[in-house]
Amino acid sequence: MMEQTERQLQSLRAQIGQLGDDAASQIRREQLRRDMKELLEACRTLSPADKVYLARHPSRPGTADYISALFTDFFEQQGDRLSAEDGSIYGGIALFHGKPVTVMGHRKGKDLQENLRCNFGMPNPEGYRKALRLMEGAEKFRRPIITFIDTPGAYPGMAAEEKGQGSAIAHCLAVMSRLTVPFIAVVTGEGGSGGALALGMGNSVLMLEHAIYSVLSPEGFASILWKDSSRSGEAAQVMGLTAQDLLNLGVIDEIIPEPLGGAHQNPKQMYRRLDAALVEQLERLSKIKDLQRHRFGKYRAMGNGFLYDTGRDSQ
Numbered sequence: 001m002m003e004q005t006e007r008q009l010q011s012l013r014a015q016i017g018q019l020g021d022d023a024a025s026q027i028r029r030e031q032l033r034r035d036m037k038e039l040l041e042a043c044r045t046l047s048p049a050d051k052v053y054l055a056r057h058p059s060r061p062g063t064a065d066y067i068s069a070l071f072t073d074f075f076e077q078q079g080d081r082l083s084a085e086d087g088s089i090y091g092g093i094a095l096f097h098g099k100p101v102t103v104m105g106h107r108k109g110k111d112l113q114e115n116l117r118c119n120f121g122m123p124n125p126e127g128y129r130k131a132l133r134l135m136e137g138a139e140k141f142r143r144p145i146i147t148f149i150d151t152p153g154a155y156p157g158m159a160a161e162e163k164g165q166g167s168a169i170a171h172c173l174a175v176m177s178r179l180t181v182p183f184i185a186v187v188t189g190e191g192g193s194g195g196a197l198a199l200g201m202g203n204s205v206l207m208l209e210h211a212i213y214s215v216l217s218p219e220g221f222a223s224i225l226w227k228d229s230s231r232s233g234e235a236a237q238v239m240g241l242t243a244q245d246l247l248n249l250g251v252i253d254e255i256i257p258e259p260l261g262g263a264h265q266n267p268k269q270m271y272r273r274l275d276a277a278l279v280e281q282l283e284r285l286s287k288i289k290d291l292q293r294h295r296f297g298k299y300r301a302m303g304n305g306f307l308y309d310t311g312r313d314s315q
Helices: 002-018 023-044 048-055 062-071 112-117 125-141 158-162 163-179 193-197 218-226 229-241 244-251 267-285 291-301
Strands: 072-076 091-095 099-105 145-152 181-190 204-207 213-214 255-256
Touching: 002 023, 002 048, 002 072, 002 255, 048 213, 062 099, 062 145, 062 229, 062 267, 091 125, 099 181, 099 267, 125 145, 125 163, 125 213, 145 193, 158 163, 163 291, 181 193, 181 244, 204 244, 204 267, 218 229, 229 244, 255 267
Parallel strands: 099 145, 145 181, 181 204, 181 213, 204 255
Antiparallel strands: 072 091, 091 099
16 A cells, blocks of 8 residues: 555655646645645554555665764764674764764665665674674763664675674674663664664664564565465564564564654654654663663563563662
């Protein structure tokens, strides 16, 4: 449904852009805007397949957009101190409401040239080692960590495996489990497999309303289970990959509402909502004395049928 709705919205926007300033054009413009509003209203109820479409939308705000909108004095850090720079992980040091933080996330790119430079948001081991370097620096200098997750998964190529893809991800998980600083992870688009989890082991895990988070893509699920990737819509329905599914399972802690039709329809509104959520979560985490214990309890409890220790007894 969303793909058809997007085409209709684009057509209406194009028509509005062609109108002049005369009275008849003004009347037509208002009519077209009402039509757009009706189309967006229909987006209040979306299927999991629709959410997959929105999570992958090329105009959806990405990590670089969130960093530019929410943080000041951003200083990018590059390289893994061993091999190379990986453009699919973007991060550094910044100020959030005047306080220093370490911020990083997956970067897909906005056009074909940038997509290729960022490997379509699929990191190689160098990217995860860069993320690891940023995390270790945050721990040393007592800076909260905020990550933005948007990747179809770690790059599965032979060269990545030869350079230690699995080891790099595992090392990130080991270090994240030991962090003693506040750590917030935000799934903004696709959260795919271990490539997403390598930046996702936060004390608080937030998801945008139409983001997805799963062990593999719906296409991969359908190919493995039914030998038919065209059944990806059906797979999305049964995988439990939406923010609403994961909140019910206790995998995430909060859903950030998106503008009607997705975050790309009104990025400024999305930035304001996420900013408020991050402020609230950082305030909450600042009151927990043992963040390492809190994180350990959170992930040990998953799948055991009970809620994890919120840290209230550690305050």
